[in-house]
Amino acid sequence: MAGSGEDGRPPIGLAVVGAGYWGPNLVRTALATPALRLVWLCDLDVQRAKTVLGQYTTVRATDSFDAVLADPAVGAVAIATPAATHFDLVRAALEAGKHVLVEKPLTPSVAEGEKLAALALDAGLVLMCDHTYCYTPVVQRIRELVRGGDIGEIQFVDSVRINLGLVQPDVDVLWDLAPHDLSILDFVLPEDVVPVAVAAHVGDPIKAGRACLAYLSVWLSTGALAHIHVNWLSPTKIRTTVFGGSRRTIVWDDTNPAGRLAVHDRGVDRLQAADLRRDERRQALISYRTGDTLVPALPEREALMSVMAEFSSAISEGRQPLTDARAGLRVMALLEAASRSADSGGERIILATSS
Numbered sequence: 315m316a317g318s319g320e321d322g323r324p325p326i327g328l329a330v331v332g333a334g335y336w337g338p339n340l341v342r343t344a345l346a347t348p349a350l351r352l353v354w355l356c357d358l359d360v361q362r363a364k365t366v367l368g369q370y371t372t373v374r375a376t377d378s379f380d381a382v383l384a385d386p387a388v389g390a391v392a393i394a395t396p397a398a399t400h401f402d403l404v405r406a407a408l409e410a411g412k413h414v415l416v417e418k419p420l421t422p423s424v425a426e427g428e429k430l431a432a433l434a435l436d437a438g439l440v441l442m443c444d445h446t447y448c449y450t451p452v453v454q455r456i457r458e459l460v461r462g463g464d465i466g467e468i469q470f471v472d473s474v475r476i477n478l479g480l481v482q483p484d485v486d487v488l489w490d491l492a493p494h495d496l497s498i499l500d501f502v503l504p505e506d507v508v509p510v511a512v513a514a515h516v517g518d519p520i521k522a523g524r525a526c527l528a529y530l531s532v533w534l535s536t537g538a539l540a541h542i543h544v545n546w547l548s549p550t551k552i553r554t555t556v557f558g559g560s561r562r563t564i565v566w567d568d569t570n571p572a573g574r575l576a577v578h579d580r581g582v583d584r585l586q587a588a589d590l591r592r593d594e595r596r597q598a599l600i601s602y603r604t605g606d607t608l609v610p611a612l613p614e615r616e617a618l619m620s621v622m623a624e625f626s627s628a629i630s631e632g633r634q635p636l637t638d639a640r641a642g643l644r645v646m647a648l649l650e651a652a653s654r655s656a657d658s659g660g661e662r663i664i665l666a667t668s669s
């Protein structure tokens with residue numbers, strides 16, 4: 315219905331800030347969301363904003379963030395500018411009474427992120443992080459499988475996200491790519507399974523002045539180990555995450571649309587010595603399971619459409635969204651500790667929350 319959201323409420327006026335690589339995706343999905351009405355696209359390069367909008371549009375382009383914030387028709391802003399600009403832009407938007415959707419990472423420092431989270435809480439405003447992967451049907455299914463106990467206890471997580479990536483001007487590969495893996499981990503793991511320590515080893519073989527590849531280990535409170543490998547320099551694209559469980563193992567290959575997700579009843583069990591006869595004890599205590607592999611059917615749904623739906627619902631319902639500022643802060647705390655570890659040559663850093 316034109317002029318109102320699907321539930322009959324007037325749509326929330328939205329401004330998108332940043333019309334670079336990612337901003338146009340926010341523009342496109344906001345335009346397709348009935349509960350939102352896109353009113354502004356703001357970019358320091360106003361020509362870029364105009365080009366994204368095209369000729370036939372009622373959405374206004376501007377290079378003035380102040381003009382956007384002064385517009386009473388704007389109830390919310392979605393920020394897709396480089397990470398280093400997030401703190402100032404999000405703070406100004408919250409202080410102007412606007413709800414905020416901000417791209418990952420929330421800010422480049424936990425201290426700044428905490429200030430924003432407190433500001434949003436005090437003002438009763440929604441502050442949502444676009445942890446896009448958490449809204450993909452595949453990650454939502456993995457969450458159900460892990461949290462529902464289907465795979466048993468998590469024994470390991472192994473995530474590889476490597477391709478020829480854009481070497482970012484303001485962040486290293488850890489801060490550019492690992493937010494995806496860490497936000498997925500945060501979203502999927504049961505609430506009582508939390509990271510307790512991290513260690514990171516990084517490399518810059520092309521002398522770009524920042525890490526272009528990184529190996530990140532995350533120890534979990536259960537004793538399980540998660541490993542994340544991110545890399546901008548790989549000529550082949552690999553996006554595979556394995557969640558190894560005591561009962562089943564999930565393999566997610568995001569580059570294989572026909573078989574994105576597989577749940578294997580295959581793995582290694584260790585028999586208790588007490589279960590064995592005396593003459594068997596000297597033999598290996600290891601047994602291999604070779605059961606079926608299940609390929610779950612997944613709905614086709616664009617994650618960013620679900621991000622927009624969650625953002626607008628959280629605003630209308632006066633609640634915090636699924637990926638709120640706290641989720642953003644948990645991811646940043648890991649990234650900050652990972653950077654400290656990398657700076658010290660890979661020292662294991664115990665996380666503050668685990669002491």
Ligand SMILES: NC(=O)c1ccc[n+]([C@@H]2O[C@H](COP(=O)([O-])OP(=O)(O)OC[C@H]3O[C@@H](n4cnc5c(N)ncnc54)[C@H](O)[C@@H]3O)[C@@H](O)[C@H]2O)c1
Nearest residue numbers: 332333334335336337357358359394395396397417418446
């Ligand atoms: N969720 C995802 O999967 C995903 C994917 C890619 C990028 N991102 C995130 O999106 C954000 C933007 O990344 P990008 O690759 O689009 O960057 P980009 O450099 O391509 O575009 C950024 C745009 O912001 C504009 N800009 C900068 N400062 C501004 C300001 N103060 N006011 C208005 N406009 C300003 C620039 O002119 C530029 O057009 C980053 O936080 C990045 O991590 C998220």
